[in-house]
Structure formats: structure tokens, C-alpha cells
Amino acid sequence: MRWTIKPKPSEEKIKHLAQALNVEDFVAQLLVQRGIETFEDAKNFFRPSLDHLHDPYLMKDMEKAVERIEKAIENQERILVFGDYDVDGTTAVSLVSSYLKSYYPDVATYIPDRYKEGYGVSFMGIDFADDNGFSLIIALDCGIKSIDHVAYAKERNIDFIICDHHRPGDTLPDAVAVLDPKRDDCNYPYDELCGCGIGFKLIQALGINRNQTITDLVPYLDLVAAAIAADIVPMTGENRVLAHFGLQVINSDPRPGIRALIHQIKKQTLDITDVVFIIAPRINAAGRIKHGNHAVELLTEFDFDQAQQFASEIEAYNSERKDLDKLITKEALKQIDENNEKERFTSVVFQEDWHKGVIGIVASRLIETYYRPTLVFTKSGDKYAASARSVKGFDVYNALEACSDHLEQFGGHMYAAGMTLAAENYSVFKEAFEKEVEKTIHPDMLMPEIAIDAEINFSDITPKLIRILKQFEPFGPMNMTPTFLTKDVKDTGYGKLMGQEDEHIRLFVKQNGSEGIAAIGFGLGDKFDLTTNQKPFQMAYCIDENEWNGKVSIQLRLKSIK
Template sequence: MEKIWTLKRQGESNEIKHLSAALNVSMTIARLLVQRGITTFNEAKAFFRPRLSDLHDPFLMKDMEKAVARLEMAVANQEKVLVYGDYDVDGTTSVALMYTFLKPRFEHIEYYIPDRYSEGYGISPQSINYAADNGFSLIIALDCGIKAVEKIADARERGLDFVICDHHNPDEEVPPAVAVLDPKQPDCNYPYKELSGCGVGFKLLQAYCQKNNIELEEIYDLLDLVVVSIASDIVPITGENRVLAYYGLKKINSNPGIGLQTIINVAGINGNDITISDIVFKIGPRLNASGRIEHGKKSVQILVSNDEDKSDLLGEEIDSFNEIRKTLDRDITQDALDMIEKDPEMKDMNSTVLYNRDWHKGVVGIVASRVTEQFYRPTIILTESNGLATGSARSVKDFDLYEAIGQCSDLLESYGGHMYAAGLTLRIENIPEFRRRFEEIVTTQLTDLSQVQTIEVDSKITLSEINPRFYRILKQFAPFGPHNMTPVFMTEDVFDAGTSRMVGKNQEHLKLDLVEPDVHSGIFPGIAFNQSDKFDLITSGLPFDVCYSITENEYRGKTSLQLFIRDIKKRDIF
């Protein structure tokens, strides 16, 4: 599929020149900083050298005084406390963080993760019954609860207090909890709005430590859990999240908790410099697999473990869940793609809505993402659960999936989510009409640009600009993630040096050797995965353009720079 390259706004030239001189860096480096809103020496210093002292005062968050006071009362009276969280990575790391800190302070404390299939997302009636029947008086809910108005009202009538630590958008009415910590509340003046659920839990512990003169090192020692939540929940790595992620990566690379070390070992990344990308693609999926295949409490068990032998056994089990998840993901994705390929009418549609009662509910979200990547259009994957069709939806750039699904709400039992990802439940007999109406809405609202994959390019550069110092500074832009992605560059008018070739088991990749005309910078290597269809173009003897990020390649003990090619285009010659 042809991709569109869009060059980001390059910033005001005087600001770039001033910053380049102040920092003694190239204009390209200065431009990348200005694009990220960094225009002064002090802002650049804070960006390149994050400090834990830069974290905001937790008491700026609405209800923080109430939350700390309620926790202090529970400690003083040795109440029974239940730490509650969602079954995804953000939820399980949140619970592990809170439970690890509070366990030495309580004689009676437990954690509770709802079952994905019998209880579903959020505060479940079963959990409230469990807490009431077993004498708990305080529930600390993490990564959920902001919309559970009726359930928390019921819990309150039964003598259960809630402290909510959430980061999702609230409705007009918030639950009647003792304290609701959520920076996205309209009347909350907390300066940073994009914390993960685990991040909000961390702020509660930060406030508790400050109020009770507890050394902050005790919670800084848990930042490996926080960075796993930040990476896995795909929240922006800016501001406070950047500080937490920076120090969380330091912790995970130097001295992670026993459980996380086990996950690192089974993921095969021990001894590497673990990055946000490693968490997203290797650590997070394993922690998620427990909730998808069996139960999310297994992830909490390993994250709070202080026994290496037990942790190793849990790690093997969790890794086996991940292997099952990968098999289900692969098989169901292929089923879905085959359904589309075999139906000419469906293949030509602007949306995808697929249903199979036998598909595993735990992987439909992943499958929806895979199918969206293949056909690049709004996609909904449904299966049967408790007599209803339930599933996940994924969108494409600039298309508001949540709003489109909302226009079909009369056909739905429930739905939730945001612009690019959503979940929904409907009666099985309503699927045909929902598919018809959803396609109609998508066809009306989807723009031509939304139907084409876009690569956002940070800057045009020449290959001669790339040298060890340039890359050394570039690495300091990490940790990379949403709103601070790995910089993407484009270089125009390059040629094959004559030694580029197809590689891979099926000759599906390209190993490139590139040169610039009239520039004595030598040959620059690059790798282009799954782009062997461009081989004739690059070996034609004509110039072409490349779009890429810069990486390090280690071969036989030697490290060198190479281009990670995102796309290749024929050079227009006028």
C-alpha cells in the first residue's frame, strides 16, 4: 500500500538558530527540540536531564488530602484493605505497586483482579460482595472506578469506603467515593493530565510518604512497575511521565523487582539495554496474557513475588499463556483475513465488522489491530460471550471510532472507549443491521486521507549529517513513546552503491548500501524489512528518496550506525 510522507512543521527559524547556538548542537537537533516545544537552554536541560525533584506536588490533585487522610485512618485502625485493579498491564502493575508498599503496614490486606470473562472491566458486583462478606472496610481502586457511580453508591450503603485512582475521562457525575483521584476531572487543577493508572497510584503513595515523613526512596524503588504501565498503556511520554519513565528504565535496567526480572529472563532480553519498545512488545504482552488466557491475578502474583523459585515457576506459566495467546492471535487473524478475501463485497467495503462465535474473547482486540494494519480501515472483531456478541474495535488516523459506534447505540447493549479503540456488546441478531449502519457511517465520514497510511517525517537531512555525535545526542531524546517518538528523517536523491541485495528466508527484506551524489560521505548501510518489491527501483540506477530512523547495528562485536528504512519512493525528476 502506498504511503504518504508528511513533513512536520519545522518550527520558527530564529528559535532554532538561537537554541542551536545555546546548546552547541546542529540545526537539525535544535529543530527536533523546538518541534517538541523546547525552545530554551533550561527547557533543554530539563528534557535531557530529568530529575525526580521535577515531579509535581501530589497535593495539587483534587481529593488528595482526603485520600491520604483515609489511608492514614486505615493504617491507624488496622482495617482490612482490598487493593483492586483492572486485568490489563496498567491495572496489574498498579495493584502490585500499591500492595507492595502497603503490605508491611497492614496485618490484613489483599488484592483483587476481576475475571475478564465472568466479571468484565471495572468495579464488579462480585468484588463488592466479596469485600462486604469478608469484612473489608476500604477498597483502593486503581486504573478503574471513575464511572462506577451506582456500584460505589451500593458499596457505600454496605459500609465499604472507596478511594479511586483512575486516569480515564469521567462522566458528569463522579462516584460517591471517599476520594476520587483523577487528573482529568474538569475541576482538578493538577498540572499534568496524562498519568497512567499506576502513575495516579504512585502520586497517592508520594503524598502519603510526604505527609508521614517516609523516605521517598521507598517508592522510587517501585518505578520499574510505573514505567511498565506507562509503556504498556501507550500514554504520552512527556512531562511527568517522561521523568517517571526515565527513572523507571534506570531501575528496570539495574535492579528490577524479582518478578519483573523473571519476565525479563523469559522474554530473552536479560543483559540488553531495555527500552520502552522492549516493554511494549516483550514484557507487556506476557503480563497481559494471564488475563487473556486464564486470570490477571497471576500477573500480580509474579510482580509482588519475593521468592525467586516461585517467581520462576510463575514466569514459565505466564510465558506459556503468552505462547497460547500468540497461537490464538495468529490463527484468528488468519481466519479474519480469509473471511474478507473470500467475500468480494466485504473486501471492497470501507469498514470491517466480523463475527465468529468460536473466536477467543481474550485476543479480539489484538486481531482487530492486525486486520486494521492489513486493510487500513475501521475494524470491529466480535465473538460470543454469555449469549451476546462482544468485541473490540480499532480505527485509522483521524477517524473517530467511538463517535461512529455511538451513532449505533440503539443497537448496542453497551460500549466504551475513545477515538482509536473501543469495546462493544450487542445482541447477535443485531449484527447484520449494525454492520450495514456502521459501514454507512464510515463511508460518509471517512476522508480519502484517512484511508492512506501516513508517515510523519521530523526533518529532511543529508546522509553526511549522520555521525556518531549526532546519534549520541539523538539517543538522549529517549525514552521514546507517544508525543516523543523516535525521530524519522528523509533523505532525497540517493543511489544504490551497487551492492544492495535481497535478504531473508524468502528474500522479503532489503539490505541497502546507499550513497549521495557529489557528497564524499562514503557508503551508508540500511535495512528495509518486507520491502523487496522496491528492489527493481533501487537497482535501476535512478535516484530515489528514503524515509528512515537511525539505529545501531552490532555485528561480530562491532557496532555501527545504519538506517532503519520505513519507506522508499521513486525520485521525481523534472
């Protein structure tokens, strides 16, 4: 682990904000590090408001999209809402289809089969639309590179509206409207929305056209919050506002499908971390193991008993996904070991019977052991298909682009991507990718980093600080849970190892005669010896609250010890 302390902003900015907000300097420092420098910035950060959402009509082509949908309704055309099989895609399809169905019945949904059709807009999907009399397809979380598909649909008199958040290529598809803030010619003020977020902007624009207010659309924000959490987009700007209000919906009055998932896990109040690790994997499991349609069925079901039935099926898919994920990770690690590939700059592994639905998760698991850009391939028809995952700071999409001569297709973003190639190109691509990463990666990126926000003493951890930190939520990229460094810490002698294989530690720590504070370190069992015999140590940690038997106490979540 590489410990780095984030650069400290200027004293002047810190002092100015600390005085304006009546907070300690290090709290002001945390805020300035997040780009919050004035009282007004802080007010917007601590008090998210639906008024902070931008006018959807600022997005390029939004007017065209709304006009085409209204025309379809007026002419009683059939509308097909198409989206990818992951959380972002299935929530986006559920959101737009359920909104349109609230006032127009002839709307259907289509999720491509991960195994037969692969990622994104498919020819099979367009044929389905053609065979069933659909004349308008709204594509969500995909389509920005579907030039041939849109042309194919046009020949069949089917129009496309594309709502995507991935990077466009040099040419845009010839669709009626292309909603994507990452378009070079789009001046929309915020370009980090997820696919479901773009879908929400579309229904917001439709709502304005129908004299609805933003309050009328709040019930749809449970879906948007799930997508923002799952897609790991920056927790800034509009995303933070949408996630904040979406979490309120999840915890107060979620749609029956999400309520059924929460009912399965028996947890009272969910934060964004729960959505990432509990809700999202279950929604994803449908598309990974069976079919993404099952997720859309769950998320658009309004009968709670039926939703519970769907949720229990999805729970079974999720259990199967976990078993596959463990097995394939074990096999992939063995392959790296047997091929003597531990010292490489990349992990690229292939086995033809690996389940295509979990290779992305396996890529993330491999990074936990070998911290480097990782591709996991399996056989898909007569091709090889892979999921890519990257390490902090390294753009795997750019690396794939540099090797794209060997690929048939690829897409994605900085930290996650997918691709296919011909079987005979696998070995040459593997070496080209290794060389490209070796050439472009900074050596520091090959060691996991703990980015520390500020050094504090235990005496700084007060009820007021905890109240303020709670208001930093929801956390996510660009607004991560603050990580603190405290030096000269000692365990009070009550430290112990936990877990079946002593892989975790629980300590009771103090500093300079302070009262003891409970601290827990998952996966830090090997650091236990550093804490024994009253030896002083340093720790990097986040501040949590632990609830036990109705009693709430402070607990430090250890990230590392040295």
C-alpha cells in the same frame, strides 16, 4: 504510504535554540517540533529529574483518598486493591498493594476474570469484598463510570477510592475520592498519566504523609515504566520522567518478577521498545489466556526462584496467545474477503468462538492489512463483546458514543475501546458504525502516514548526532523516534532480499560519494526493485545502532522507499 513532512517551525526559533545549545539547525528543529523552545526546556528534556514530578496533592480528592486509607489502617480495616486485567491494571494493583503491604498487612488484591466479569469494577468483585470483610476498595485503571457498582458497594458499607485515567461520564461515581486528572474540576498540571501512574501519585501522597522522599519510591518505577510503555500514553511531562527513571530500575535492579521475565528473554539492556514488545505482551498474556491474577502474583513475588516459575508459566501463556492471534487474524481476513467488505470505511467482524483475550490484538493486526477503524466481536455469555482499534487521528471512542443507542456498555479512549451489545443489535450497530465513520473520517486518515521530521544528508549523520538522539529517549507518542528523509540515494550493489519469503531487504546505501551505510527494511521486500541498477531513490528512515560481536555500527531502519 502517505509521506508528510512535519511543518517546519519558524527560522527564528530554530536559530535561537541552535545557538543556545550549540547544535545543528535540524537538531534544534526536532526539539522545537516537540515543544522545546528554550535552553531551560531543553535542559528539562535532556536531563529528566524526579524534582520535575508534580505535588500529588494538586490532584482533586487526593487528600480525601489519603485520609480514608490512613483511617482504614488506624481502624485495622481490610483493604482490597482492585484493578483491570491488562498491563496497566495489573502493574497498578501490584504497585499499590505492595506499597501498602510494606507497612500494613491486611491488604489483598482482586483482578476481575476477563470472561466471567468483563472489564472494570464488577458486582462479583464487590460481593467478594463483602463476603470477606473488606470495607475499603481502591480501584485502579477502572471505575470512573462505575456509578451503579459504587452505589451497590455503599449499600454494603464498602467505601471506594477510584484511581482512573479514562474520560469520565456526565456523573461521577459516589466514591470517597475520585482521582482522575481528566475530571473537568481537577486542576492537576498533567492529565496524560496512565492508571499505574495515578496509583504512583497515590503512593507518593501517602509517602509524603509518612515523611518518605521520592527516592524511597524509585523501586516502584519499574512497574510504572511498564504501564506507560504498554498503555501508549504520551511520552511527555511526568510520563517521560517516570519512564526514564523506571527504565533505569528495569536495567539495574528490577523487582524479581520483572527480572525473571528479562531472564527468560536473555537480553542485557532494555529500551522502551523492548518493554512495549517483550515485557508488556507477557504480562498481558496472563489475563488474556488464563487470569490476570497470575501477572500480579509474578509482579509482587519477592523470591526469585518462585518468580522464575511464574515467569515460565506466563511464557507458555504468551506462546498460546501468539498461536491464537495468528489463527483468528487469518479467519477474520477471510471473512472480510468473503463478505466483499474490502472497500468499506470500517472493518467489523464477528465469530462466536474467537478467544476474547486476543480480539484486541487481532483488531490491530487487521489494521495492518485494511487501514481503517476496526472492531472484532466474539460471543461473551449471551452478549457480543468487542475490542476496537483506530487509525492515526480518528477518535473511535467518539464514533462509538454516536452509536451508543445500540450498545449496552462501552469505554476506552481515542485509539482503543471495548464494548458489549445484545446479539440482535449486531447488524444494525455494524451499519450505524460504518455510516458514522464514513461521515466523520477524513479520507487521508485511511492511508498510513509516515510523518517525516526533517530532510537531512548522510553527511549529517555523525557520532555527535547519535549521542544527541540517544538523549531524546525514551520514545513514545508525542516524542517518537525522529524519522528522516534523504534524497538521491543509491545502493552500492550489495543489496539483498531477506526472510523466508523475501519479505525484508538489506541495503548498503550512499549519497553523493559518502561512505556506505547499512540499512534494513522489514516488510519492504516488494520495494527492492526500486533500489537496483544504481537507480537513485528517496528513503524515509530512523537512525539505529546495530551491535554485532561486540562491535557497534550505525544502521538505518527503513520505513519506506520511493
